[in-house]
Amino acid sequence: MLKIHYSLESDLQNGITDIAAPEALSIQVRNLVLKTAKRKKVVRGEVIAEHPAKFGGAHHAACAGTVSDVDYHHLAIKCSGEEEGVEPVDVKSLAPGLEMLRALQGLGIDCAVLSSPADILVINGLNPEPGISVVEQLLKDERETLEAGLELARKLIRPEKVILAEAKGDTFSLAGVENRYIKPKYPNSLDALVVRKITGKEFPSDTKVMSVMDLYDLGRVAMTGLPVTDTVMTIGDRNYRVPLGTPIRHILSTLGMEAKSGDTVVLGGSFRGEAVYSLDEGVKKGDHALFAIGSHVFPAVQDATCINCGECVLNCPGRIMPNLISRYAEYEMFEMAEKYGLNSCFECGLCAFSCTARRPLLQYIRFAKAQLKASRQSEQSQGL
Ligand code: SF4
Numbered sequence: 001m002l003k004i005h006y007s008l009e010s011d012l013q014n015g016i017t018d019i020a021a022p023e024a025l026s027i028q029v030r031n032l033v034l035k036t037a038k039r040k041k042v043v044r045g046e047v048i049a050e051h052p053a054k055f056g057g058a059h060h061a062a063c064a065g066t067v068s069d070v071d072y073h074h075l076a077i078k079c080s081g082e083e084e085g086v087e088p089v090d091v092k093s094l095a096p097g098l099e100m101l102r103a104l105q106g107l108g109i110d111c112a113v114l115s116s117p118a119d120i121l122v123i124n125g126l127n128p129e130p131g132i133s134v135v136e137q138l139l140k141d142e143r144e145t146l147e148a149g150l151e152l153a154r155k156l157i158r159p160e161k162v163i164l165a166e167a168k169g170d171t172f173s174l175a176g177v178e179n180r181y182i183k184p185k186y187p188n189s190l191d192a193l194v195v196r197k198i199t200g201k202e203f204p205s206d207t208k209v210m211s212v213m214d215l216y217d218l219g220r221v222a223m224t225g226l227p228v229t230d231t232v233m234t235i236g237d238r239n240y241r242v243p244l245g246t247p248i249r250h251i252l253s254t255l256g257m258e259a260k261s262g263d264t265v266v267l268g269g270s271f272r273g274e275a276v277y278s279l280d281e282g283v284k285k286g287d288h289a290l291f292a293i294g295s296h297v298f299p300a301v302q303d304a305t306c307i308n309c310g311e312c313v314l315n316c317p318g319r320i321m322p323n324l325i326s327r328y329a330e331y332e333m334f335e336m337a338e339k340y341g342l343n344s345c346f347e348c349g350l351c352a353f354s355c356t357a358r359r360p361l362l363q364y365i366r367f368a369k370a371q372l373k374a375s376r377q378s379e380q381s382q383g384l
């Protein structure tokens with residue numbers, strides 16, 4: 001087996017650069033509860049959709065304008081260029097508990113991790129994937145905001161100890177936080193592996209983990225009282241602040257990048273990212289990287305037959321058999337995939353990245369998980 005060192009280190013030379021809002025935004029609204037309608041005017045920061053999950057964060061307009069189109073998947077806003085926006089909410093003055101959680105949800109924060117106490121809070125301070133430097137950038141430049149986020153997180157989670165997991169060699173710090181160091185090599189940055197490294201346990205019930213990006217969003221909401229309407233993304237060797245809903249086409253043209261016919265544009269990193277099917281797709285919360293691959297750089301991923309080479313099994317940090325699980329998923333035998341460890345997969349993407357036959361192993365695994373989740377939700381709603 002060829003062992004490659006997938007380094008998580010970066011060589012940051014610049015600060016975060018703003019990408020100006022486009023003329024129109026495209027926001028994914030599939031599975032959300034719409035709070036606006038076609039032809040309605042919206043101001044910047046207005047709620048346009050809510051998340052159906054108990055603690056899911058709301059979605060907001062990143063610019064003032066008019067809703068020009070809505071379908072099951074997308075909502076388009078034609079930006080007016082006006083500065084009109086919503087009034088801030090003084091979240092910090094609210095009592096910690098449900099009132100504060102609901103206010104944060106309304107401002108776009110996914111609150112599941114904040115909604116119950118834990119003894120240990122781990123801040124995952126490693127860059128998520130090779131080639132992505134967002135975490136390091138925020139730790140370097142945004143300490144005050146991260147500490148404001150941590151203050152709120154402490155109030156809600158009430159941990160006895162907060163630990164910043166950072167890359168060996170880094171010297172970042174946060175007030176009142178213990179530092180622990182992890183070898184900056186993928187997949188060591190995945191939450192499950194960070195927690196195991198720090199606590200020595202797998203999925204301990206007394207420990208919660210937050211990413212630096214989530215802590216940063218929380219800190220901005222705490223400091224400004226305004227909703228989250230942008231995301232920080234690594235593109236090339238720099239980081240950019242991009243309004244949510246900005247079409248990829250606008251980012252590429254702003255940065256002078258070109259995607260030719262047959263090239264693949266990916267939102268996310270090279271292991272876990274997802275190819276976009278249209279350059280009119282808008283960036284969404286949780287998108288922290290964008291890159292393009294030329295049409296002939298890698299052999300295409302395809303539904304080829306597994307040749308049983310075993311590479312994926314050797315590379316899997318979850319110690320499961322991606323070859324077997326993906327075949328069950330391919331033939332829609334989802335319970336069998338589950339029986340063979342589907343839920344132990346933390347979606348690192350190493351199996352698909354190393355597959356000799358270029359099978360879409362991670363996609364099969366995500367497909368199986370989504371199908372099982374949907375069928376269980378449907379059974380629950382029918383009282384079965
Ligand atoms: S994505 Fe693949 S390699 Fe990673 S844990 Fe899941 S099955 Fe294993």
Ligand code: SF4
Nearest residue numbers: 306307309310312355
């Ligand atoms: S790496 Fe690909 S071809 Fe090899 S065993 Fe795994 S799924 Fe099969």
